[in-house]
Amino acid sequence: EVQLVESGGGLVQPGDSLRLSCAASGFTFSSYSMNWVRQAPGKGLEWVSYISSSSSTIYYADSVKGRFTISRDNAKNSLYLQMNSLRTEDTAVYYCAREGYYYDSRAYYYFDYWGQGTLVTVSS
Amino acid sequence: EIVLTQSPGTLSLSPGERATLSCRASQSVSSSFLAWYQQKPGQAPRLLIYGASSRATGIPDRFSGSGSGTDFTLTISRLEPEDFAVYYCQHYGSSPHYTFGQGTKLEIK
Numbered sequence: 215e216v217q218l219v220e221s222g223g224g225l226v227q228p229g230d231s232l233r234l235s236c237a238a239s240g241f242t243f244s245s246y247s248m249n250w251v252r253q254a255p256g257k258g259l260e261w262v263s264y265i266s267s268s269s270s271t272i273y274y275a276d277s278v279k280g281r282f283t284i285s286r287d288n289a290k291n292s293l294y295l296q297m298n299s300l301r302t303e304d305t306a307v308y309y310c311a312r313e314g315y316y317y318d319s320r321a322y323y324y325f326d327y328w329g330q331g332t333l334v335t336v337s338s
Numbered sequence: 339e340i341v342l343t344q345s346p347g348t349l350s351l352s353p354g355e356r357a358t359l360s361c362r363a364s365q366s367v368s369s370s371f372l373a374w375y376q377q378k379p380g381q382a383p384r385l386l387i388y389g390a391s392s393r394a395t396g397i398p399d400r401f402s403g404s405g406s407g408t409d410f411t412l413t414i415s416r417l418e419p420e421d422f423a424v425y426y427c428q429h430y431g432s433s434p435h436y437t438f439g440q441g442t443k444l445e446i447k
Binding site: 260330 | 385394433436437
């Protein structure tokens with residue numbers, strides 16, 4: 215059974231740093247690209263960051279570029295999000311999500327498994 | 339940058355009725371990169387549809403997706419009580435790498 219379990223959330227002050235972790239199990243972690251997605255209280259989903267299976271390709275949303283760093287450790291089946299210079303607008307539930315894929319005559323990409331999320335609250 | 343606009347913002351229907359949710363892209367996109375998700379309160383999103391029209395594993399056949407170009411639709415043929423939730427469309431692209439619509443809340447009338 216595929217499982218993604220986030221941890222590391224909490225209450226921090228503006229300007230602080232926090233590191234989120236996502237522990238993966240039930241699949242070959244090193245074969246899949248991974249993502250972080252966040253959801254502010256009462257709001258919609260916002261994609262945050264992407265990392266390819268080998269860490270060779272990384273993308274960020276403009277809203278976090280230069281402040282957040284995504285990484286992974288395939289030996290530990292773990293995904294990370296280092297969040298620096300946190301702002302009140304970063305307050306959200308942060309989900310890790312596996313990028314599923316399917317190929318026939320075309321390529322298909324989607325998020326097929328999600329963790330339960332970890333809440334990050336940035337407040338003074 | 340592709341923007342996804344979902345409509346309506348809220349849809350009020352009764353169990354047994356048919357629901358039609360819209361997702362419009364700001365420019366033409368490949369249908370293979372369009373997905374739909376369902377999210378219930380306090381839960382993570384769940385993949386319903388990928389490639390605009392392919393149901394994910396375990397998704398009931400009352401859920402169907404269609405569309406191409408800039409206009410995509412999620413249809414729920416006969417609403418069950420457990421279908422009342424928020425629905426998001428998503429696009430896989432280049433920059434940003436992924437985009438979500440703002441969501442449609444499907445509520446019980």
